Amino acid sequence: MKTQDPKDRIKNFEEVALGLTEEEAMKEAGRCLQCKKAACVEGCPVDIDIPAFVDHIAKGEYGKAIDKIREKNALPAVCGRVCPQEDQCEKACVLSKKKSPISIGDLERFAADWEIKNRQQPIANSQQIREGVKKVAVIGSGPAGLACAGELAKNGYDVTVFESLHKAGGVLSYGIPEFRLPKRIVDFDLEQVRRLGVKIDVNYLVGRTNTLDGLKEEGFAAFFIGIGAGLPYFMGIEGENLNGVYSANEFLTRTNLMKAYLFPDYDTPVRVGGIVAVVGAGNVAMDSARCALRLGAKEAHIIYRRTEKEMPARADEIGRAKEEGVILDLLTNPLRFFGDEKGWLKEAELIKNELAESDSSGRRKPVPIKGSEFRMKVDTVICAIGQGSNPLLPGTLPRLNMNEDGNIIVDKDHMSSIEGVFAGGDIVTGAATVISAMGAGKKAARAIDKYLRRV
Numbered sequence: 001m002k003t004q005d006p007k008d009r010i011k012n013f014e015e016v017a018l019g020l021t022e023e024e025a026m027k028e029a030g031r032c033l034q035c036k037k038a039a040c041v042e043g044c045p046v047d048i049d050i051p052a053f054v055d056h057i058a059k060g061e062y063g064k065a066i067d068k069i070r071e072k073n074a075l076p077a078v079c080g081r082v083c084p085q086e087d088q089c090e091k092a093c094v095l096s097k098k099k100s101p102i103s104i105g106d107l108e109r110f111a112a113d114w115e116i117k118n119r120q121q122p123i124a125n126s127q128q129i130r131e132g133v134k135k136v137a138v139i140g141s142g143p144a145g146l147a148c149a150g151e152l153a154k155n156g157y158d159v160t161v162f163e164s165l166h167k168a169g170g171v172l173s174y175g176i177p178e179f180r181l182p183k184r185i186v187d188f189d190l191e192q193v194r195r196l197g198v199k200i201d202v203n204y205l206v207g208r209t210n211t212l213d214g215l216k217e218e219g220f221a222a223f224f225i226g227i228g229a230g231l232p233y234f235m236g237i238e239g240e241n242l243n244g245v246y247s248a249n250e251f252l253t254r255t256n257l258m259k260a261y262l263f264p265d266y267d268t269p270v271r272v273g274g275i276v277a278v279v280g281a282g283n284v285a286m287d288s289a290r291c292a293l294r295l296g297a298k299e300a301h302i303i304y305r306r307t308e309k310e311m312p313a314r315a316d317e318i319g320r321a322k323e324e325g326v327i328l329d330l331l332t333n334p335l336r337f338f339g340d341e342k343g344w345l346k347e348a349e350l351i352k353n354e355l356a357e358s359d360s361s362g363r364r365k366p367v368p369i370k371g372s373e374f375r376m377k378v379d380t381v382i383c384a385i386g387q388g389s390n391p392l393l394p395g396t397l398p399r400l401n402m403n404e405d406g407n408i409i410v411d412k413d414h415m416s417s418i419e420g421v422f423a424g425g426d427i428v429t430g431a432a433t434v435i436s437a438m439g440a441g442k443k444a445a446r447a448i449d450k451y452l453r454r455v
Contacts, residue, residue, distance in 0.1 A: 019109060029054045052068050066115045069112070134222070136152050136160075136223070137160055140161075145161055222420045222452055229389050239345070276289065276379065279384060304332065305331065332352060335350060337378075389407050413444075414428070
C-alpha cells in the first residue's frame with residue numbers, strides 16, 4: 001500500500017497509509033484461492049467470511065463486499081487499519097506457506113473506504129426494539145463494548161452504552177493517532193452502531209455518575225463491562241515525578257482526543273521540547289515517538305531493553321517510525337531521571353544490556369552490563385511499558401472477583417462473579433488487540449441473550 005512520503009508526513013497528522021486503488025484491490029483479491037476450508041476465517045476473532053468478501057472485490061462488487069463484512073464486524077474501517085492481520089487471518093492464509101498471503105486487512109479497509117465514499121449513510125441492519133424488551137447496559141465504548149452493543153441491538157434489545165469521556169470510541173478515539181486512525185473513520189463506524197438502535201451516553205462514569213445498583217433500579221437487566229486497560233504502568237525509578245515525564249496514556253490522550261496537535265486552535269498543548277525519549281517498543285511506543293516528531297521534537301528516541309527482533313510493535317509501524325527518523329536505542333534501560341531547580345526533566349541516566357536466556361515471555365532476558373551507565377540529555381520522557389486495569393468501577397463492586405493483576409474473572413460465557421454482570425476485552429485479558437476485544441464482546445452478547453431469555 002502506498003504511503004505519504006516520510007518528509008511530508010512528518011509535518012502533518014494526516015493518514016500515512018493511502019489505501020488501495022480499485023485496480024490494486026481487484027488484482028490482490030484475484031490472488032485468493034477461494035479455499036473450501038478457509039483457514040483465514042478460523043484466524044479471524046469475529047468470524048468474517050473472508051473468501052466471500054474478497055471474491056466480491058475481485059468481481060468489482062464493492063457494496064456486496066462491505067455488506068458481507070458487516071454481517072460479522074461493525075467496525076470494518078477501523079479493523080482494516082489497526083488489526084494485526086499478519087498474526088491472525090493473514091498468518092493462516094495458505095499462500096503464506098510459499099508466497100505472500102492475501103492482504104486481507106488492506107482489502108477490508110478498501111471495502112470500508114468505498115462505503116464511506118459512496119454511501120451517504122452506512123446501511124445498518126436496524127432492528128425495532130421489541131415492546132417490553134429487557135434493557136442492557138454496556139459500560140465502556142471501546143471495541144469490546146461496541147461489538148457487544150451492536151450484537152445485542154441486532155437481537156432487538158434496548159441497549160445503552162455508557163462512556164466516561166466526552167467522546168465515544170474508547171482507545172480508538174484517545175489512544176491511536178490521527179495519522180494511523182483518523183477520527184472521521186471512528187465516527188463513521190460509531191454512527192453505524194447507533195443506527196442499529198444503540199444509545200451512547202457520554203460523560204457518564206458508572207460507579208460515580210451512577211452505580212450498577214442505581215442502573216438496576218432504572219430497569220437494566222444485564223450488564224457488560226468493557227472498560228479496557230487504561231491504568232498506566234511506570235518504572236518505579238527516581239525522577240518519574242518530574243515535569244516532562246508522561247505516561248503514554250496521558251500523552252496520546254492529550255494529543256488525540258484533546259487535539260494538542262491543533263494548538264493554538266485548541267488550547268491543549270503538549271510540551272515536548274527538543275529531545276523526546278519513549279520507553280517501550282510496542283505500538284503505543286511507536287505512536288508516541290511519531291506524535292512527538294509531529295509536535296515539533298527534533299529527536300525522538302525509542303529506549304528498549306532488547307533488540308529490534310524482540311520488539312512487540314507491528315513490523316509496519318516499526319518501519320514507518322524508522323522512515324520518519326525515530327532513533328532506536330536498543331539494549332538500553334533507564335535507571336533514573338534528573339531535573340533542574342524548577343522540577344523540569346533535563347537528563348536521563350541509562351544502562352546498556354546484553355541478552356541472556358529466554359524468560360517467561362519466550363524472549364531473551366535483558367541483563368544490565370556492569371559499568372555501562374551513561375547520561376543522555378532529554379526534555380520529555382514518555383513511559384509506554386504497558387497498562388493495567390482501571391480500578392474505578394471494580395472498586396465500587398466488592399462482590400466482583402478480580403485476579404492479582406486487577407482483571408475481572410469471568411466464566412466461559414463471560415459472566416463475572418455477580419449474577420447478570422458480564423465482562424470482556426482488556427479488562428479481562430489485559431491489554432490485547434482491537435479485534436480480540438471485539439471477539440470477546442460478540443461472545444458475551446450471545447451469552448447475555450441466552451441469560452436474558454431464561455431469567
